[in-house]
Amino acid sequence: MKKVNIGGVPEHFNLAWYLTLKNGEYKEKDINLRWHDYPGGTGAMCKALRNKDIDIAVILTEGIIKDIIDGNPSRIVQTFVQTPLVWGIHVAKNSSYKTISDLKGTKAAISRFGSGSHLMAFINAENNNWNLNEDLNFEVIKDLEGAVEGLTDGTADYFLWEKFTTKPLVDDGTFRRIGNCPSPWPCFVIAVREDFINSNKEDLETILNIINNTTADFKDIPSIDKTIANRYKQKLDDVQEWLSITEWSQSLIDKETVLTTQKELFALNIIPEIVDYNKLTYKL
Missing domain, CATH: 3.40.190.10 (Periplasmic binding protein-like II)
Structure with missing residues (x-):
C-alpha cells in the first residue's frame, strides 16, 4: 500500500x-x-x-x-x-481599537512571515490606503492559540484569521471582530x-x-x-x-x-x- x-x-x-x-x-x-x-x-x-x-x-x-x-x-x-476566504480583523476584547482605521501603524499578529495572515495584513493595509512601509508592523505568534495570548497580553494589536474559525472566540468574548477582509482570489x-x-x-x-x-x-x-x-x-x-x-x-x-x-x-x-x-x- x-x-x-x-x-x-x-x-x-x-x-x-x-x-x-x-x-x-x-x-x-x-x-x-x-x-x-x-x-x-x-x-x-x-x-x-x-x-x-x-x-x-x-x-x-x-x-x-x-x-x-x-x-x-x-x-x-x-x-x-x-x-x-473571508478574513476577520480581530482585536482583544478590552482593546481600545474600535475601527480598522484605528489599527493604522499598530502591530499585526501573524502566524509567520509569508503566511496568509501576513499577506492579508498587506491586502487590508492596501484596501485602507495605508503606507505599506510605515503603517505595518508584525509580531509572529505561530497559530490561533498564540494570537489569543498575543492580543490578550498586548504583544500584538490585531489579527487576521478566517472569520468562521475565530467566531467562537468572538462569541465567548476573547476577541472583538471590527471588520472583514475577503481575499481577492x-x-x-x-x-x-x-x-x-x-x-x-x-x-x-x-x-x-x-x-x-x-x-x-x-x-x-x-x-x-x-x-x-x-x-x-x-x-x-x-x-x-x-x-x-x-x-x-x-x-x-x-x-x-x-x-x-x-x-x-x-x-x-x-x-x-x-x-x-x-x-x-x-x-x-
Whole structure:
C-alpha cells in the first residue's frame, strides 16, 4: 500500500478529507493517505513541503504562489475552494481599537512571515490606503492559540484569521471582530511536490478523484451543517451561513486568476517577479 502524507489546517474547509479518510476510500484504492494537521497554517505547510514531511498540501493560494516563486519545488494541481476566504480583523476584547482605521501603524499578529495572515495584513493595509512601509508592523505568534495570548497580553494589536474559525472566540468574548477582509482570489488550492507528481501521477489522480466526488456534493450530505457545528464547535446558523457562501472546485486554477494574484502580490512587494503560469501549476 502506497503511503502518502497530506497536510491542511484543522478547520471546517477540510471536513471532506476527514470524511473520505473515515470511510476508508483511499485504502480501497491501495493508498494509505495520512492526514497531518497544521494549525500554523500556510507558512508551516510550505516548510513541510520543502522538507518532504508531506507530499500534498491543502493551502492558501497566495501563500503557495509566493513560496513556489521563492523556490519551493511544488506545483498547484487544483483549486480546492473556489470562493474567497473571508478574513476577520480581530482585536482583544478590552482593546481600545474600535475601527480598522484605528489599527493604522499598530502591530499585526501573524502566524509567520509569508503566511496568509501576513499577506492579508498587506491586502487590508492596501484596501485602507495605508503606507505599506510605515503603517505595518508584525509580531509572529505561530497559530490561533498564540494570537489569543498575543492580543490578550498586548504583544500584538490585531489579527487576521478566517472569520468562521475565530467566531467562537468572538462569541465567548476573547476577541472583538471590527471588520472583514475577503481575499481577492479563490482561497484554497491543492499543491503537490514536483518529485511526487513525477513518480506518483496515478495515485495523485486517484486521490483527487475521491476528494472531488465528495466536494461536488458536499452540501447535499445529510445533516452536514450539524456535523460541522459539532466537530468544530460552531453555532449552527454560522455554519449554515458559511455553507451558503462557500463553493468547492474540482478543476485547476485558471491562468487569469494566477496572474491577478501575482500582480497583487508583486504590487505589494511580496513577490520579486511575475512568473509563467506553467511554473506554478501542473495539469494532470
